Amino acid sequence: MFRSSAGSNLNDTNLTTKQQETRKEIVTGVNIDPKDPKANEAARIIQHAYRKHQEHQEHQDSCHKHQY
Numbered sequence: 001m002f003r004s005s006a007g008s009n010l011n012d013t014n015l016t017t018k019q020q021e022t023r024k025e026i027v028t029g030v031n032i033d034p035k036d037p038k039a040n041e042a043a044r045i046i047q048h049a050y051r052k053h054q055e056h057q058e059h060q061d062s063c064h065k066h067q068y
Contacts, residue, residue, distance in 0.1 A: 033039055
């Protein structure tokens with residue numbers, strides 16, 4: 001997802017932080033039955049994708065800061 005820095009303000013930043021916290025709770029707060037291999041595999045895939053997305057977002061944010 002592309003986020004433009006144009007027109008952003010403190011409220012946008014707070015909303016983004018709140019959204020990130022909510023997403024983190026959803027992804028990391030899942031209780032998976034350890035005896036269900038399909039659920040465990042799905043959880044691993046989702047968590048891996050979430051971590052990669054977070055790394056990408058942090059990298060993008062870092063690049064945007066250096067541009068200005």
